[in-house]
Amino acid sequence: MSTSPSPVSSAVGPVRVGQLWQDMAPDMVDRERMLRVLALTDTHAECVVERDRQGTAGRKARPLAIRRFATSAFKLIEDVVDDADQALYARFLAAMTGVQGANPSPVAYAAAALRVHHELTAEAAKAQG
Numbered sequence: 001m002s003t004s005p006s007p008v009s010s011a012v013g014p015v016r017v018g019q020l021w022q023d024m025a026p027d028m029v030d031r032e033r034m035l036r037v038l039a040l041t042d043t044h045a046e047c048v049v050e051r052d053r054q055g056t057a058g059r060k061a062r063p064l065a066i067r068r069f070a071t072s073a074f075k076l077i078e079d080v081v082d083d084a085d086q087a088l089y090a091r092f093l094a095a096m097t098g099v100q101g102a103n104p105s106p107v108a109y110a111a112a113a114l115r116v117h118h119e120l121t122a123e124a125a126k127a128q129g
Contacts, residue, residue: 001059002025015037015040015045015066015069016040016079016080017035017037017038017039017040017077017080018036019033019036019037019074020034020035020036020037020050020076020077020078021035021036021037021047021075021077022075022077023035023037023073023074024072024073025073029044030053031052031053032051032052032053033049033051033052033053034049034050034051034072034077035047035048035049035050035061035064035113036048038060038093042065043065043066043067044064044065044066045064045065045066045069046060046063047060047061047063047064048060048061049061054060073076088120091116091119091120092113092116094099095112095115095116096109096113097114098112098116099112
């Protein structure tokens, strides 16, 4: 099994290693059973039970067919964030934090975000040559 992200689709996008899914089966909803994806093949996801009110947390679940994630049987609770997304988020967060004043307006926040967007666009254009 691979530990790299996979392009296999679910109802909310690709199923990837590191995602946290809630088991929405009728007998599991009250248990708040959460499964973390550890590895993927072309057809199955290997998961560990991260949370379960009945005490099965920490145990590996049997391999689940990836196509089941595209149904109402599972709900995506936490997606993975790659390093590039994290760096972009940090830049936008820094811009938002830099907005000054006792009562900053939504326009001030939008201007800060737009400034970062322009910087990123210029960097991308420069990188392309």
